[in-house]
Amino acid sequence: MDLISPKVHGLQRLIDTCRQYGEEFDIIYNETKTQCMSLLPRLLKHTAEPQIFLGNHRLEFVHEFPYLGHIITDDLKDTADIEQRRRKLCATGNVIAKRCNLQRWKSSLEVGNWQRRKIKEKAPHPQQLNISPATITLGR
Structure with missing residues (x-):
């Protein structure tokens, strides 16, 4: 569940309402997994984080978290x-290369670019494998 509010006291009211609803219908909210994120302009990033509580537990503020397969960051960048x-993509490419006995590629995390990885055996030409592009599928 996601709660969005432009003001801190509005968010606290939403959390309190959800908690009361949970108590009424026997729903337990995990206090340790519940997190908050503030989306502030750059000029206000250094202000103190507000105190928001779920019951008696103060909620943690994070700078990024996964949401529906994407990573959301507090600066709203996609990096x-x-x-x-x-x-x-690099891992999937290596799996395909290994299955087809082709040359592998690796990602250099320090530099952030692609580098060719040398393998002792020479990789066969794709025509020697008798594989058409339609037979190579990703996923299941």
Whole structure:
């Protein structure tokens, strides 16, 4: 569940309402997994985080969290999400290369660019494998 409010006291009221609803219908909110994120302009980033409580537990403020397969950051940039997707693409490419006995690629996380990884055996030409592009599928 996601709660959005432009003001701190509005968010606290929403959380309190959800907690009361949970008590009424035997729903337990996990206090340790519940997190908050504030989306402030750059000029106000250094202000103190407000205190928001779920019951007697003070909620933690985070700078990024995964939401529906994407990484949301408090600066609203896509850098972390793009980096995660680049790593997944590299891993998938290595799986395909390994299955087809082709040359592998790796991602250099320090530099952030693609580098060719040398393998002792020479990779066969794709025509030697008798694989058409339609037979290579990703996922299941």
